[in-house]
Amino acid sequence: MYKKREFIAKVYDKLKSNVYDWRYFEAGSYNPNKDYSGKYMVAFYFKDDKGIPNCHCTHKYIGEMKEKNIPKFTKIIDKFFLNVPLKNRTWVFDDFQLLGEQEDTPVMVSKITTDKLPNLKGLLDMLVQDTWPEYIPHITLSKKAEEIQEEDKKALIMNPDYYALVEGNKIIKKWRMTDE
Numbered sequence: 363m364y365k366k367r368e369f370i371a372k373v374y375d376k377l378k379s380n381v382y383d384w385r386y387f388e389a390g391s392y393n394p395n396k397d398y399s400g401k402y403m404v405a406f407y408f409k410d411d412k413g414i415p416n417c418h419c420t421h422k423y424i425g426e427m428k429e430k431n432i433p434k435f436t437k438i439i440d441k442f443f444l445n446v447p448l449k450n451r452t453w454v455f456d457d458f459q460l461l462g463e464q465e466d467t468p469v470m471v472s473k474i475t476t477d478k479l480p481n482l483k484g485l486l487d488m489l490v491q492d493t494w495p496e497y498i499p500h501i502t503l504s505k506k507a508e509e510i511q512e513e514d515k516k517a518l519i520m521n522p523d524y525y526a527l528v529e530g531n532k533i534i535k536k537w538r539m540t541d542e
Contacts, residue, residue, distance in 0.1 A: 456517035469500040
């Protein structure tokens with residue numbers, strides 16, 4: 363039902379003191395040899411106060427895009443963010459699910475989507491139509507589905523810091539979301 367996720371956020375398990383970076387996965391396993399440049403997305407990035415470097419929640423996966431089209435995206439986002447108040451936000455990702463074509467990608471889902479700039483997503487959808495059946499804001503867990511334990515399903519309470527257009531792991535442009 364769901365398309366295979368290409369961008370994966372890895373999470374920090376404070377109880378075990380393991381720190382993970384976000385990675386790309388191919389069918390559930392990291393492929394360090396694959397070049398992901400040329401793949402674009404816009405995402406919410408969270409404050410690094412939980413030891414989760416580059417942790418994000420994808421807002422829209424764009425895929426391949428010609429560099430000349432970047433200004434179309436940044437112009438829409440620039441205009442939209444003129445009306446986004448800078449404030450501290452708290453998002454809760456507390457619903458464990460398995461997503462992906464094979465339903466084998468473990469994620470923590472945030473059930474509330476109204477605070478995740480749905481109007482901006484609609485504007486961006488006019489530039490590139492989404493291939494996903496619905497938007498499910500989530501953070502992908504670092505373990506394979508068969509390795510998930512109950513303790514891995516604990517809620518993640520996250521504070522979005524900025525919104526960014528990225529290519530692979532390179533930030534093209536970011537927009538602040540907090541007043542800090």
